[in-house]
Amino acid sequence: MIHLHNVTLSRQGTRGFALRDLNLSLPRSSFSWLVGPSGAGKSSLLELLSLNTRPSHGQMSLLETRVDNASRSTLRHLRRRIGFIPQNYRLIPEWSIFDNIALPLRLHKHREADIRREVHAILNWLGLTQHTEAFPPQLSGGEQQRVAIARALIGRPALLIADEPTHALGEDQAHLLLDAMQQLVSLGTTVIVATHSSTLMRSYPAQTLVLQDGTLTQREGTL
């Protein structure tokens, strides 16, 4: 599912490395925590796995496809199978919450009636029904995070990557999200979640990837 062999990622504009000689293999239907101190390279690894950047060196395969030398078209198709919850949400401020969440389905050319049904279902699940026609800047940080979660989950991705997805959520909502992620894993999705919350990690024990100075130093535990 995910295979990284001696992957290095250079920092833009500097001679330093964000990630160095990274080796990682994750199977399908797995859940992993990604931890490490600030500046360790967690966000860089997640950007790499969500195909927002390419490795500087090394081999990388995602969803059974070699990506380090893949064409733009291949990367584009892979991106549609990846759900990414970034730390800064990356919502389009001029679009309504509905349009933001509906985007992955529209890119998959789903019927508009199906899109409406799916979006309303996920908005209902995340308690955002009253904000359907609102715009992201009108929502609180926690609500925006839930919109980002909805957008990442609605396309039922084969790979779900989340960068601190619960930092603006309450405890109940965090558990709701983690439960949903466990369900996705049981349906075949591979999930990687970067977090600083040891409480959550204790509640949902799983394989933990520890990043230190751009290097994967430790792998512990299993789902």
Add this chain to the structure above:
Amino acid sequence: MSKRLAPSFQSRSLPLLCAFMTILAGLALAGLSGLQTLENIWAQETPNTATIELPPDLPDLEHQTQALLELLNKTSGVLHVHQFSTEETQTLLAPWLDQSPSGNSTQLPPASLPLIITAEHTAGTALTPIIAAHNASAVVEENSHWTERLHTLIGTLTSCATLILAITLGTTSLTTAIVIRRAVTTQRTNLTILHGLGSFPLTLANRMALHAAALALLGSFIGLILLAPTIATLAHALSPLLLSSASTPTESPAFLTLENYTSLFSPHFWTIFTLPFICSAIAWATTQCVILIWLRRLP
């Protein structure tokens, strides 16, 4: 609920820019058309005429005149020969003699008047050397010289108008590109988000290009509306020169019909109405290029 797949293109300066550029291009095009119409009319209506003057003190003037008339009538390419009467010569010379053509108080005696013959001929017939070989004292004035000079003048002005038009179109493309690039920059984050979700670059470029084209079309139409009174004024001013050869330069019709306008600016009249579409096409193509080139930088 709108079906959104790409960010909208927002720019206040693009319609304004297109309006100004349409006015500039329209004026250059109208000027170019007017000049070309003028050139065509003059080319068609100005006859090739040679005016031959025999001095009054020439010995055996009557015989020499008859010989010259016979020579002109026999020369191929000469269409019509006319010898001026004394009255016609008096009238012709009146402005130089500071006399009213109808006044006869201080008329010159016929014996001191030059003898004038006009010969209309086909284009390309060179009468000057023929007449000079026959009678060295005859002075020949070909009006085709002036027609050629006017053609040269109009040709120069036409080149200037064409150059202005080309510069206007070039400037439009360049400034449109700058304005569009600035507008795209404001949408860079959104484009990056959409790219990250797997959007097709062509879908993004097409949708934004359509918005840009619509804005350019709107601005350009406004420019065309603003241009109309200027064109009408210009047409009104030029109409005595262009509408009919029978009109004198001081005559100006009170009202010009659409037919008048089309005949005045005939070579490019309808091209003026294509300016909004040209502006729109420039905006569409520029937006496509700017977005596609920018998206190429992303992985």
